[in-house]
Amino acid sequence: MNDPTQIHANVVVAGVGGQGVVLAGNIIADVCMYYGLDVKKAEVHGMSQRGGAVSSQVRFGVEVHGGLIEKGQLNWIVGFEWAEALRWMPLLSPEGSVFVSTEEIIPPSALKDRVSGMVRYPLELLDHPRVRAFDAPALAKQAGNVKAAGVVLLGALSIDLPFSLDVWNQALTRWVPTKALEINLRAFELGRRWEEKAPVTKPQPVPKPITRQVWLNLEESWCKGCGICVNVCPERIWTLNQKNVVEALSPERCTGCGLCEKLCPDFAIDVLTESTIRVNEEGGSVLWQPN
Amino acid sequence: MNPGKALLRQDMMPHILCPGCGHGIVMSALVRVLAKRYASLDQVALVAGIGCSSRVVGYIDANTLHTTHGRALSFATGLKLARPELTVIVVTGDGDGLGIGGNHLIHAARRNVDLTCILFNNETYGMTGGQLAPTTVTQAFTTTTPYGNHESAFDATALVTAAGATFVARAQAYRPDLLEGLIEQALDHRGFSFLDVLTDCTEYFSRKNQLGAGSDLLFSQTRSDTEISLDLTEWPRLQEPDGFPVRNLMPMGVLHESNRPTLEEVMELPGYRPKEG
Amino acid sequence: MATELVSGNEACARGAMAAGCNFFGGYPISPSSEVAEALARLLPKNGGVFLQMEDEMGSLGSVLGASLGGAKAMTATSGPGFTLMQEHLGYATLAEIPCVVVDVMRVGPSTGVPTAPSQGDVMQARWGSHGDRAVIVLAPASVQEIYEMTIIAFNLAERLRTPVVLIYDEVLAHMRERVELLVPHQEDLWRRPKPSVPPGPGYRPYLANEEGVAPLPNFGDGYRFHVTGLMHDERGYPTTQAKAVSQLMSRLKNKMEPVTEWILPESYRLEDADLAFVAYGITARVAKEAVDRLRDAGILAGLFRPRLLWPVPVTDFQKLLGHAGIAVVAEMNQGQWVEVVERLAPRSMQVLGQGKLGGEPMTTEELMNVAETLMQKGARVL
Structure with missing residues (x-):
């Protein structure tokens, strides 16, 4: 594995939209091609603006036939977002290792429900002996921009690979926009020294429960039926009934944004969150509250 | 929950404003700010003139003074100089503050008495049935301009700035958070602070000019971060032969801020504690 | 006690000071301007506020605002200015705000002869403000009496919580006479009635006392209440109920009755x-x-x-x-x-x-x- 022209390995870069996963795969591929290796690259992306999963599989060697990595054949996982990295654990070879950022980016799909803010977000596997987790965004910030966290992880990966620093830097120069190059080169260098530079942190094994709760209170006798709330509510909770008084169709969908309350000219709607609950003790009729 | 709701005179609610009236939204923002700033309204006086806007103060459980048409600022000036320790907030409308009371407005700005004037600007005389106001844009229809307004509108902020106000800002009912922030800034300001708040008259101005009601009216003004574009020709219904007037872009936010001694300071009134800054 | 040779307008200002006046808001007009000029000198030296307003509506407006804050407040004007003040006189009657308004009568109508005397405002003082209201109008006949009646005017205004008009003509205003500037005893200065109950829910600011006067507190005294020029109930809230309106109007008229016994x-x-x-x-x-x-x-x-x-x-x-x-x-x-x-x-x-x-x-x-x-x-x- 020490001869860069003879190496044969598989790397996965995994993260969420906007982190530069595809770019990182391109840089790895660029470096490999410098050494005359055959490179195959497969990507999953799309819907990435909303925090969706993005991954880039990079296979390289003297000769590579297929683009997809098979079970047990994955040598390195570079996780820009640690939960995304976990998806690839089943493919990891017994000697394989994982560089992962401890950053948590909870995708919308992991939200169990928006009212309570509870999420499904697996955390257990991080104790895996081959996982090297550190705070990449912190190092990127040191380099000058938190967005360079992916390049920090690439720097960490580069220590395990036999390619020379010069070649990595050349690849970075080709792929990174000129105005951000200096920061990225610094980030890469910091990544190579992550063990001394970055505090090793592990995410909390259990996420802090987010207990955001919303109550809706309607003073029907004050409502004049103007319909502002009906149209401003992003969740379309409100409707006007036959008496031309507002009524909650689906209060459980309320996210507590408070738009209806602030734009109600008649003080008819209260959106109560935890901080304002005590006001409700007066005995106003609570329209809806979570279980 | 609007914490300001606890400051309302519950036995007077619901208020008299029409369905969808922007004044109610401004009132909501005002009491929200009051609740945030003052543990008690014992030392807060709200002074108003006559008109839809001016009825608002009666619903707030403070020292409230519903005066005569246009004269709120003169009452407020006397009250503030007699009791400099009070926080005095004037609620006025465009007809009240710029029409019949325009003289008091410019002189209050000139004197730089330490009070805050919030002008609810709905471009019309709502209480009397939707007549032409000094803020009605050119060509707009009102009950007294059946052929469209021949006159030009006042820019209240430019007027009071020229008159010497030391804090001048513009907000609108449509953006309650901006409005709240500007009310706070106006109250923080040492000296005469003026806030022009664009609101809507659903019953008269809107009907006469086919601007829709409720949320339609609220959304009828296109907006950017720093300006409100009142270019209503974007409204298909209004692109009829005589169409609705194109209104100029109106700047939003803090438009003028300066620092000079308040009248209370110059008169060395005991009991007056100037705010920081 | 000091005996001085003073003009009617000066005597008015001196009487106001003796009565404890601490706020004047006014607008220059012949032949009343010397009242303002004198108080512009006297008030600031004695902890009071002198304010020249932008017009007569503003003048009486500022006076009413100051009075609600607890000041003993007055203004002085002449015919045309008195006309402009009529709306606020009606307001002060209905809202029960003590104030003293001096009208130095000159020849009218309109600008008339601004520097010549008349007694043409007698009916304006009575019926000048729209609607239906009871008024107190005092008419001194000497400089000495101007001094004394200014003090009386404040006493009546405070006790009955109503505007009191002092009218005299240009001759008296500018005539100089020997005046004994008697300083009244504190107990002879009537104070406005105050509420007998502490602030709190259920407090009714316009619940009349035994003299038929609403014992309003001052703004900032810890009672939060509403003052309006609309017909109002005992809470001060606007009302259009015929019974409440007629009761209020009767009370405002009836509370004036003792004045004829006092003056x-x-x-x-x-x-x-x-x-x-x-x-x-x-x-x-x-x-x-x-x-x-x-x-x-x-x-x-x-x-x-x-x-x-x-x-x-x-x-x-x-x-x-x-x-x-x-x-x-x-x-x-x-x-x-x-x-x-x-x-x-x-x-x-x-x-x-x-x-x-x-x-x-x-x-x-x-x-x-x-x-x-x-x-x-x-x-x-x-």
Whole structure:
């Protein structure tokens, strides 16, 4: 594995939209091609603006036939977002290792429900002996921009690979926009020294429960039926009934944004969150509250 | 929950404003700010003139003074100089503050008495049935301009700035958070602070000019971060032969801020504690 | 006590200071401006506030605002300015805000003769503000009385929580007389009634006291309440209920009743008079001289001088004047208070209005001529 022209390995870069996963795969591929290796690259992306999963599989060697990595054949996982990295654990070879950022980016799909803010977000596997987790965004910030966290992880990966620093830097120069190059080169260098530079942190094994709760209170006798709330509510909770008084169709969908309350000219709607609950003790009729 | 709701005179609610009236939204923002700033309204006086806007103060459980048409600022000036320790907030409308009371407005700005004037600007005389106001844009229809307004509108902020106000800002009912922030800034300001708040008259101005009601009216003004574009020709219904007037872009936010001694300071009134800054 | 030679306007300002006035908001107008000028000097030195406003509406507005804050507040003006203040006078009546308004009468209508005297605002002082209201109008006849009545005006305004108008003419305003500037005892300065209950829910600011006056606290005293020019209930909340409105209007009228007992008219040689002059202000002074000179000539004349023009001192009028055969109402206008006399006079009494226009004061000779002509027509001669 020490001869860069003879190496044969598989790397996965995994993260969420906007982190530069595809770019990182391109840089790895660029470096490999410098050494005359055959490179195959497969990507999953799309819907990435909303925090969706993005991954880039990079296979390289003297000769590579297929683009997809098979079970047990994955040598390195570079996780820009640690939960995304976990998806690839089943493919990891017994000697394989994982560089992962401890950053948590909870995708919308992991939200169990928006009212309570509870999420499904697996955390257990991080104790895996081959996982090297550190705070990449912190190092990127040191380099000058938190967005360079992916390049920090690439720097960490580069220590395990036999390619020379010069070649990595050349690849970075080709792929990174000129105005951000200096920061990225610094980030890469910091990544190579992550063990001394970055505090090793592990995410909390259990996420802090987010207990955001919303109550809706309607003073029907004050409502004049103007319909502002009906149209401003992003969740379309409100409707006007036959008496031309507002009524909650689906209060459980309320996210507590408070738009209806602030734009109600008649003080008819209260959106109560935890901080304002005590006001409700007066005995106003609570329209809806979570279980 | 609007914490300001606890400051309302519950036995007077619901208020008299029409369905969808922007004044109610401004009132909501005002009491929200009051609740945030003052543990008690014992030392807060709200002074108003006559008109839809001016009825608002009666619903707030403070020292409230519903005066005569246009004269709120003169009452407020006397009250503030007699009791400099009070926080005095004037609620006025465009007809009240710029029409019949325009003289008091410019002189209050000139004197730089330490009070805050919030002008609810709905471009019309709502209480009397939707007549032409000094803020009605050119060509707009009102009950007294059946052929469209021949006159030009006042820019209240430019007027009071020229008159010497030391804090001048513009907000609108449509953006309650901006409005709240500007009310706070106006109250923080040492000296005469003026806030022009664009609101809507659903019953008269809107009907006469086919601007829709409720949320339609609220959304009828296109907006950017720093300006409100009142270019209503974007409204298909209004692109009829005589169409609705194109209104100029109106700047939003803090438009003028300066620092000079308040009248209370110059008169060395005991009991007056100037705010920081 | 100091005795000084001061003008009527100066005496008014000095009286205001003696009464504890600590706020003046005004607008310059002849012939009242010296009241403002004097208070501009006196108030700031004594912890008060002097404010020159942008117009007369603003002047009385600032006075009412200051009064609600607890100040003893006043303004001074003349005919055209008094007209502009009428709306706020009505407001002060309905909202029950104490204030003193001085009207120095000049020749009108309109700009008229700004520097010449008249008594043309008597009816404006009574009915100038729209709607239906009871008023207090005081008419001093000397510089000394201007000083004293300014203090009285504040007392009435405070105790009854109502605007009090002090009217005198340009001659009195600019006349200089020897005045004893008596400093009133603190206990002689009436204070506005205060609420007898602590602030709290259920507090009703417009619940009248035993004198029919709403004992309003000052703004900032910890009572939060609403003041409006709309008809209101005891809570101060607007109402259109006919019963509540009529009760309020009756109370505002009835609370004025004791004023006629407090401010008595001057009666001069009326006991056996066949002919009674009825005159107020500067005109009463020439009428008084006419009385003496007519008596010297053998005509039994007398003078009834109301010091309080409104409310009308009905009882005193009937008690003192009832037996005179002729009443000559002398005033510098086309006949204003004469209407009151005509209304109150017994059928047996002949009432004659003697007006004087043009800006020159009434003279003793004019009144004597009128009296002599009347008596020659058949009245009893001694």
